[in-house]
Amino acid sequence: MSPKLAPTRPYQPLLLRLLHGGTALALFAALFTAYWTYDTYDGRWGGITLPTYRPIEALHGTFGLWTLLIFPAFVIYAFHRGQRRLLQPDSFQKLTQGSKPIWWYTLNRGGNTLALVALAFALFSGKMMDETWLPRGILTAGWYYAHLISWLVMVGAIALHLLLNAKVGGTPLLLSMFTPQFRDQDSPRHWPTHLSQQWAAVQQGNWLQWFQPMTTMLALEIMILVSMVLAWVLPLLK
Template structure:
């Protein structure tokens, strides 16, 4: 599909990954709060119905978030690194109200979304599905997962605020538009993937050497949270019980 682009344009692959991760994350957050309404309510309640099946739906949304997070992270670090925090963050953010300071905060907000989502999926995988139905509400990882909900909510609000500040409504809606440029056609993706596969070792090594220290820390930290979350939860499920 081709079209004239008088509005801000985002790469098609980014829009697909962003939309998938965003919808999974929002679904996980809504069902997480609903799960809290069902089993806890110690810090207030909106009076949502006590529908116990929502915990399983929350787990499904959480699983999709966990599966899509590495994809979003790798794309953001490799293809969208200019949209993430840069080594000169402190120097530029101190120039408020200059425009460069707001752009710097926008990059920081994009980065915080990735970290917050990593923390959320990691803390969620560390929980046991038996805790809440059994009334075990004082586990450390349950509190950590509750905290991750608040952190994620704040990160999303900050991300939307900074996006509106630097680009207004056009930038906010640009990730949800469907038309794409010929160079972004899905028909080309298989060829790009095959080319990358043939040179993947040199590509990875070169990309790692050229990446800034903040992005190396970001990629390593979030991927470790995903890997450890899976590994430790599997260990709890299938490891020794004695």
């Protein structure tokens, strides 16, 4: 175990850092290769003229697939153990309290939530595309336009996410996502026990309590997870 953190330093749970970091790495690679793909095969709205690399579409799809594999676990964590970082039932009421710190914290939670929704939109629209469209010069398909829009929304959501986290926590909060230190209760040696306890709860039917009561945020979580399932199933039915 790493040395104990100073009590005044922001702390992020180890599992959050791993899921957030894995998703972020795959996502940034997917975003960069998405632009490179656009620059190679499209470029109708301008660009910076990157070197032409024809296999870039397949490489972008690979990074998108990695993101899709990690993202559902991150969503489940975010909407449960990390729920306090997302929109709350009274968030819209707090947004009326301008010039107060709670306004910025609430806006930050909204930005975090928006980033999750934007990523779900990007992953789903990407899976609805055919990887042969762009190499064949098919640039007017509806799902291609949807994926282009999702790329722009995702870039904006990430920028907002970073700016708002910097606003509410400054550099220490941003750096807390990269520290290798962790507390004893976050140690990976406890994870098998936690998983067995969760599985035992599922076997006993306690999972039904996850949907009670049906809140707006729970409905949003279900919609995101269902969209990820459909992202795998619908292409098989084409």
